[in-house]
Amino acid sequence: MKVILKEDVKALGKKGKVCEVSDGYARNFLIPRGLAVEATQGNVQDLVHKQKQEELRKQKEKQAALDLSQRIENMDIIVKVKVGEKGRLFGSVTNKEIAEVLEKEYQLKLDKRKIEVKEPIKGLGEYQVTVKLHFEVTANLKIKIEAQ
Structure with missing residues (x-):
């Protein structure tokens, strides 16, 4: 199952990364604890949009x-x-x-x-x-x- 990490997870990666994990690990550990969400098409698009917004904010900060x-x-x-x-x-x-x-x-x-x-x-x-x-x-x- 593909998941998007909402927080840094030691064995998997940093926040915002799309990872492939076993179904049981995702359903029983990551998703209930709020560490990840399922990587549906809508969630992936949401992630891309948030990353673009963050990049724009960083550029504005640097320009200022x-x-x-x-x-x-x-x-x-x-x-x-x-x-x-x-x-x-x-x-x-x-x-x-x-x-x-x-x-x-x-x-x-x-x-x-x-x-x-x-x-x-x-x-x-x-x-x-x-x-x-x-x-x-x-x-x-x-x-x-x-x-x-």
């Missing part, structure tokens, strides 16, 4: 990330901080502070975990940080640290 990446690449962010003697900062500029400036000044809401600061920013000047927008799309953000 690319657009945002272009917007971020052209930005110059200015972060004003308190400075002590010799231009040293009190503490350092973190990804949280950068995310707050982006939201406040540019109305761009980014999760602080997506902003990667490679080494701590402890002085005045220009720095570059990486922003992960999508698992395939990253952007470089230019930050200028100035005294208040």
Whole structure:
């Protein structure tokens, strides 16, 4: 009997795969537990339609990330901080502070975990940080640290 997996099954495969299994295994184990449905013509067409919709959604997400990446690449962010003697900062500029400036000044809401600061920013000047927008799309953000 052919079945379509609704969830990942260890011995058979991943969600959405069409598998050939014995009738007893399908009727007594997979279907009652909601792990699979019978692969009728209607169910197969439904699966194909869902896969196309998922692919379209992923393409839209990636395109939105690319657009945002272009917007971020052209930005110059200015972060004003308190400075002590010799231009040293009190503490350092973190990804949280950068995310707050982006939201406040540019109305761009980014999760602080997506902003990667490679080494701590402890002085005045220009720095570059990486922003992960999508698992395939990253952007470089230019930050200028100035005294208040």
